[in-house]
Amino acid sequence: MGYNSCFDIIGPIMVGPSSSHTAGAVWIGRAVFELLGEAPDRVEITLYDSFAETYQGHGTDKALLGGLLGFDTEDVRIKHAYDHAEEINLIHTFILEESCPEFNHPNVAIIKAEKGNKILEVGGASVGGGLSQIFRINNIKVEFTISTNEDLKKVVKYKNA
Amino acid sequence: MDIQSTRDLLDYCQRENKSIAEAMIDQEHFKSGKPKQEIFDMMKERLEKMQRAVNEGLEDASEAPSGISGGDAVKMRAYIDAGDVLSGSIISDAMACSMATSESNARMGVIVATPTAGAAGILPGVLFSLHKNTDLDLDKLVMGLFTASMLGYIIANRSFISGAAGGCQAEVGSATAMAAGTIVELKGGSPQQAVHATAMAMKSLLGLVCDPVAGLVEVPCIKRNVIGTSIAFSAADMALASIESRIPCDEVIDTMYDIGKNMPRALRETALGGLAITPTGKQVKERLFSKTKLVKQLKGENSDESQNNDNGIKTASGVIPDRE
Numbered sequence: 195m196g197y198n199s200c201f202d203i204i205g206p207i208m209v210g211p212s213s214s215h216t217a218g219a220v221w222i223g224r225a226v227f228e229l230l231g232e233a234p235d236r237v238e239i240t241l242y243d244s245f246a247e248t249y250q251g252h253g254t255d256k257a258l259l260g261g262l263l264g265f266d267t268e269d270v271r272i273k274h275a276y277d278h279a280e281e282i283n284l285i286h287t288f289i290l291e292e293s294c295p296e297f298n299h300p301n302v303a304i305i306k307a308e309k310g311n312k313i314l315e316v317g318g319a320s321v322g323g324g325l326s327q328i329f330r331i332n333n334i335k336v337e338f339t340i341s342t343n344e345d346l347k348k349v350v351k352y353k354n355a
Numbered sequence: 356m357d358i359q360s361t362r363d364l365l366d367y368c369q370r371e372n373k374s375i376a377e378a379m380i381d382q383e384h385f386k387s388g389k390p391k392q393e394i395f396d397m398m399k400e401r402l403e404k405m406q407r408a409v410n411e412g413l414e415d416a417s418e419a420p421s422g423i424s425g426g427d428a429v430k431m432r433a434y435i436d437a438g439d440v441l442s443g444s445i446i447s448d449a450m451a452c453s454m455a456t457s458e459s460n461a462r463m464g465v466i467v468a469t470p471t472a473g474a475a476g477i478l479p480g481v482l483f484s485l486h487k488n489t490d491l492d493l494d495k496l497v498m499g500l501f502t503a504s505m506l507g508y509i510i511a512n513r514s515f516i517s518g519a520a521g522g523c524q525a526e527v528g529s530a531t532a533m534a535a536g537t538i539v540e541l542k543g544g545s546p547q548q549a550v551h552a553t554a555m556a557m558k559s560l561l562g563l564v565c566d567p568v569a570g571l572v573e574v575p576c577i578k579r580n581v582i583g584t585s586i587a588f589s590a591a592d593m594a595l596a597s598i599e600s601r602i603p604c605d606e607v608i609d610t611m612y613d614i615g616k617n618m619p620r621a622l623r624e625t626a627l628g629g630l631a632i633t634p635t636g637k638q639v640k641e642r643l644f645s646k647t648k649l650v651k652q653l654k655g656e657n658s659d660e661s662q663n664n665d666n667g668i669k670t671a672s673g674v675i676p677d678r679e
Contacts, residue, residue: 196512197508197511197512198386199383199386200379200383200394200398200501201397201504202511203470203504203507203511203516203533204398204401204467204468204469204470204478204500204507205401205468206467206468207401207465207466207467208466208467209463209465209466210459210460210461210462210464210472210475210572211461211472211572211573212471212472212473212572213468213470213471213472213517214471214519215519215624216463216472217468243625244623244624244625247570247625247626248567248570248626250569250570250643250644251421251567251569251570251572268404268465270463272463273463299520300520300620300623300625301517301519321517321520322471322517322519322520322525323468323470323471323511323516323517324468324472
C-alpha cells in the first residue's frame, strides 16, 4: 500500500538497523521538526505495539530524536541522538503502549511537542521499507507518506494547521 | 502508468518490447516527471552506497553494540580466500557481501534498504558477487536495481515488505524474490523467466516468521540474508533452465499476504515468539536490557539534580517506564 516510486523500494539510504523501526521513525520525528521549523524544547513520544516492544534494539527512540533534531535518515549522528538532544536541552519522555486505538498498524508513534508557546501533535505510522504515513497533525486527519527528503514538502503545507 | 501485478508487468514488457528494468524507469519517469538520466543517477548513488557498505563490512571484524553479531563477514572472506569453498565463488562471494552489509546494518552503519534494512544484505550480496565473478559493470548493476525495484514495487503494493506487518517472509522473502528476478534479467533471461524466478524464490520462504532475538536485527536476520542469496541463485538457475513456477507469481504474492495476515502477533517482529523466546534468546534480552535500564536510571538521576540547580538548566531526561 502506498508505494509510489522505485526509491520507496530501493532506499532510503539510512543508518541501520531497521527501515521501519529506524528510518521510518526518523521521518515521523522529522515531520515535527519541519512543522516547527526547528527542534522542539520538549517532547512526549508515545510508542505503540511493535515500536514499544522493540524500540531499544532498533534504536527507534534515537531515530525519533534524530528526526526531531532535523537529521536525515543517513546521518550517523543518529547513533548518539541522546547526546545531541542533551546538548540543546531537548527534554524528552517516552511512553509505551499496546495497540494504537487511533491507527491500525503495529509501528505507530504519536509525538506531542512544545516549542516556546507553540504546541504540536503529530501521529505517524512507519508502514515498512522506510516509508512513513502521517495520519494526524493536531486535530486534523491527514494522509500522506514520507520516504524521501522531497516528501517533506508535503508536511510543510500543514505548517499553520 | 502504474503497474500493480506481474501480469500487468509482463503485458507492458511484451507490448513495448522492454525489460523489467526499463519498465520501472518508464513508470518512474511517468509518475515523477523526472528525466530518465536523473532517475538513473539517483539509483546509481544507492548502488555506490551499497558498495561502500560491502567494502567496509568485509574489513570490519568488530562486534555490534549488542555483542551478538559481527566478525562473521571477515571469517567468511578468509574461508573463501583459503580456496576450498563448497558452494562455488558466485554463491560464496554473495554470502560474504551479504553478511558484510547486514553486519554494518547491525552496527548502525549506513546501508540502503532493499526493500528494508532487515533484508538489506541480499541484493548487494547478489549484485557485487555478479560484479566480481562475471563481466557485469556497475551501470548494469544499476539496471539490476531497477529490475529489483519493479518486482519489489508490485510485492509491496499487493502485500507487504515489513516484518512487523507480515513476518520475515515479507522482508527476506521479498528481497530474495526480487534478487532472483534480478539475477535472471542480468543474465539475459526474459521478463517471463525473471517473474518465474521471483515466484519460485518467494514460494520457498512463505511462512517464515519474524522472531528477532531481543528485537535486534541480528539473530537470525543476518544469516537469513546470507542464505537468501543462495535461494535467489537457485531460483534464478531454475528459471534460466526454463523451469516455471506452477503457481503464477501474483498468486504467490497474494498468498504471502494471506499468510502474513494470519500470522500471530508474537511472530511479527515483536520479539515475543520463535527464536526470540528460546532460553538463549531470553538470556540475551535480559542481559542487554538490564544494562540499558541501568543507564536510563543513572541519566534520570543526573537530570533531576540539574533540574534542581538554581541556574534552571534543564538537561534531557529519558524516562522510560518499565512495562513488566
